[in-house]
Amino acid sequence: MRETRLVVGLGNPGLFYRGTRHNLGFVVVEALAARHRAGFRRRAYNGRFTTIRVGGREVALLLPQTFMNMSGDAVRLAAAALSVAPEEVVVVMDDIDLPPGALRLRAAGSAGGHNGLESIIQALGSDRVPRLRVGIGRPTDQMVVEWVLGYPSAADRQRLHRAVPKAVAVLDTLIAGGLEAGQRLATESSQEE
Numbered sequence: 001m002r003e004t005r006l007v008v009g010l011g012n013p014g015l016f017y018r019g020t021r022h023n024l025g026f027v028v029v030e031a032l033a034a035r036h037r038a039g040f041r042r043r044a045y046n047g048r049f050t051t052i053r054v055g056g057r058e059v060a061l062l063l064p065q066t067f068m069n070m071s072g073d074a075v076r077l078a079a080a081a082l083s084v085a086p087e088e089v090v091v092v093m094d095d096i097d098l099p100p101g102a103l104r105l106r107a108a109g110s111a112g113g114h115n116g117l118e119s120i121i122q123a124l125g126s127d128r129v130p131r132l133r134v135g136i137g138r139p140t141d142q143m144v145v146e147w148v149l150g151y152p153s154a155a156d157r158q159r160l161h162r163a164v165p166k167a168v169a170v171l172d173t174l175i176a177g178g179l180e181a182g183q184r185l186a187t188e189s190s191q192e193e
Helices: 021-035 068-082 115-124 144-148 154-177 179-192
Strands: 006-009 042-044 047-054 057-064 089-095 103-106 131-135
Touching: 006 021, 006 068, 021 047, 021 057, 021 089, 021 131, 021 144, 021 154, 047 068, 047 154, 057 068, 068 089, 068 115, 089 115, 089 154, 103 154, 103 179, 131 154, 154 179
Parallel strands: 006 057, 006 089, 089 131
Antiparallel strands: 042 047, 047 057, 103 131
16 A cells, blocks of 8 residues: 555534534544644635644645535645545545444455445546544434435444544554554454443
8 A cells, every 4th residue: 555645534514414424424434633733724726725744744634515426526736636545545434334433444345335435436537545433323214315314323423533543543553554563453443442
C-alpha cells in the first residue's frame, strides 16, 4: 500500500445530522484534526478541509459537504487537485455490520452497501480505496435508513465515544507505520471492547 495522503471522514452536513450514527466518519476525522491541533477553517473541494503533519509528512483531511450519497464528487476533486491515487486515500465511515464501537481496517473491497463509499469507489474508478469502518450495529426493529440517520442509545453512545480515540490512534498508526500496523491496532482495539 502507498503512503496515506488524504483522509476522508464520511457524514452528512448540517446540524440536523450531527450526532447521528451515519456521521461517525466526521466525528473521527474531526478528532484526528483536533489531536494534531488543526481546525477545519478552510472550504475546498466541496468540503471542509485542513492538513496535519504526521511523522514529518503532510496529510490532507476532508469532510465532504455534498451529502453522503455524493461523497465521491468531493473526493474526486480533492484527489485530482492533490494528485492522490485511490490507494493513498483512507475513508472513515460507519458500518452496520460491526458491533457498536468495533473497528475494521481494510485495503480494498466492495462498498458493502455503504452509499458514501460506493460513491467514492465510482468517482475514483477503483475499489482499492483503504477504509476504516467503525461499527454502529445493525437494527433489529427498524429500517436501515432510519437506523443510520438516527441517534444511538445511551449505551451505544458510550461505546462509540470510547471508539473515537481508538480510531484516531489507528489512523495515526496507519499514516506513520503503514496498513498492517494500523490493522493490528484496529483488531486489538476491537478485542478490548
